Amino acid sequence: MGLTTWNYGEDFASLGIGHFIWHPYSSKRASFNSGFPHLLRYIEARGINIPSWLQGRNGLYCPWSNRNEFLKEQYSSKMSELRIFLQKTIPIQAEYMTRHLQEILPDLLASAPAEERVFIYQKFYSLARTPTGIYALVDYLNFKGAGVSNSRYNYERGTGLLQVLKGMKYAPPGSTPLQAYVWSAKNALIKRVERASASQHTERWLGGWFKRLNTYLEGNIDT
Structure with missing residues (x-):
């Protein structure tokens, strides 16, 4: 599950091979240093399909508000879809980096x-x-x-x-x-x-x- 992590002591998820930061809406820092939304826009611009719940403004904020919520959802359908998406887009993540x-x-x-x-x-x-x-x-x-x-x-x-x-x-x-x-x-x-x-x-x-x-x-x- 290395492509979807939320480290202890942090207030954000880290996704993909670049550990792209994804803040929940409740985070005071969500508006200025979430790197994952930038990656999503790059992938979209390349014409690659992304899950509907990550499209447009939906992808700006992490839907899990804290680490405990995130960990509880590790085997949910949404998390599985996210993990598959990240696995399939590893080459374009490297290109973006x-x-x-x-x-x-x-x-x-x-x-x-x-x-x-x-x-x-x-x-x-x-x-x-x-x-x-x-x-x-x-x-x-x-x-x-x-x-x-x-x-x-x-x-x-x-x-x-x-x-x-x-x-x-x-x-x-x-x-x-x-x-x-x-x-x-x-x-x-x-x-x-x-x-x-x-x-x-x-x-x-x-x-x-x-x-x-x-x-x-x-x-x-x-x-």
Whole structure:
């Protein structure tokens, strides 16, 4: 059931090979960082049939409002239909992920200081040359956005993809590109928690966030 997951400690479902985020309507973040609806529109534009309950505005929000509801429906007809749809569209999901990256790189470079652009470019392609690295780039972009103000993937500046790539320079010596990337992402998210007010209790999300990042190192591109 790796194509349809809802990790403990998260307030959204993660779908497909790119772990595309799908927020329920009740989520405060539903309007700005659900990646799954963008994937659906891309698939529709390619003339591929999608389940009727995912068409148009129906696909904007996850119909299950929380993780417990989602897990209870794992063997329902709707969930089975969703899983079959995701399985059949794996090739186009991969195509979408690749285009996703191609579109965002110019924004990343344009938003970075001139003296850092070569470093960011090199780190980006040190990851993008492997399937696992592509997954890590796309998944984090879907997860926390680009980190640049002129992108529709700008969810949280300070923890976005741009900041993670920049932060790779501070990773422990001897780290592989993927290890440095995960280290930088975790560091950015820790700082995000430290900046938040105590009333937000953002530390409760760290476990789920780190579990997501660890899949990059495990190479679980289909779970």
